[in-house]
Amino acid sequence: EDQVTQSPEALRLQEGESSSLNCSYTVSGLRGLFWYRQDPGKGPEFLFTLYSAGEEKEKERLKATLTKKESFLHITAPKPEDSATYLCAVQSGNTPLVFGKGTRLSVIA
Amino acid sequence: DSGVTQTPKHLITATGQRVTLRCSPRSGDLSVYWYQQSLDQGLQFLIQYYNGEERAKGNILERFSAQQFPDLHSELNLSSLELGDSALYFCASSGDETQYFGPGTRLLVL
Numbered sequence: 001e002d003q004v005t006q007s008p009e010a011l012r013l014q015e016g017e018s019s020s021l022n023c024s025y026t027v028s029g030l031r032g033l034f035w036y037r038q039d040p041g042k043g044p045e046f047l048f049t050l051y052s053a054g055e056e057k058e059k060e061r062l063k064a065t066l067t068k069k070e071s072f073l074h075i076t077a078p079k080p081e082d083s084a085t086y087l088c089a090v091q092s093g094n095t096p097l098v099f100g101k102g103t104r105l106s107v108i109a
Numbered sequence: 110d111s112g113v114t115q116t117p118k119h120l121i122t123a124t125g126q127r128v129t130l131r132c133s134p135r136s137g138d139l140s141v142y143w144y145q146q147s148l149d150q151g152l153q154f155l156i157q158y159y160n161g162e163e164r165a166k167g168n169i170l171e172r173f174s175a176q177q178f179p180d181l182h183s184e185l186n187l188s189s190l191e192l193g194d195s196a197l198y199f200c201a202s203s204g205d206e207t208q209y210f211g212p213g214t215r216l217l218v219l
Contacts, residue, residue, distance in 0.1 A: 034207070091206060
């Protein structure tokens with residue numbers, strides 16, 4: 001059974017204080033690892049898809065990396081508008097996405 | 110804006126009632142997925158349709174059913190509602206492996 005564990009559950013940063021969010025996963029054969037951002041009461045917003053170990057993708061202050069067991073979402077010099085819950089999900093074969101419970105990020109000005 | 114639309118945005122109903130949630134996928138997407146999100150459970154996959162056919166089933170209760178119509182919009186029917194069914198319900202669509210989510214329907218069962 002595919003499993004996803006995200007840590008920490010919650011993270012509080014000062015504006016400009018860089019950090020990383022972790023997503024550990026167990027799958028039988030990774031087809032893709034997905035990062036989403038979710039604001040309170042809104043639908044998840046797609047950020048990145050990673051397919052194989054060693055792959056990296058960047059978007060503004062966010063950079064996602066992938067190894068065979070985990071993915072990191074690095075946030076460089078965050079701003080208050082980066083505050084949200086960040087969700088990680090994995091897919092193996094043609095099975096549905098399995099989501100982690102998310103990391104709730106708060107960036108304080 | 111993901112291009113996925115959901116109606117209604119909010120729904121308040123009573124226990125034992127039945128409701129229908131509607132989803133229109135992004136233009137060209139053949140797959141539609143339904144998810145339930147409650148505070149303590151995170152995003153739980155319910156069911157997937159592909160071009161009108163059921164493709165995958167998750168933890169969907171027997172009181173819940175869904176369908177996808179020829180124009181590719183989908184409806185999720187929830188019946189004999191219980192207090193515990195109160196949650197956010199999301200629809201997502203995809204053309205490949207990336208799913209794009211709608212804004213959700215917040216259901217409150219009183």
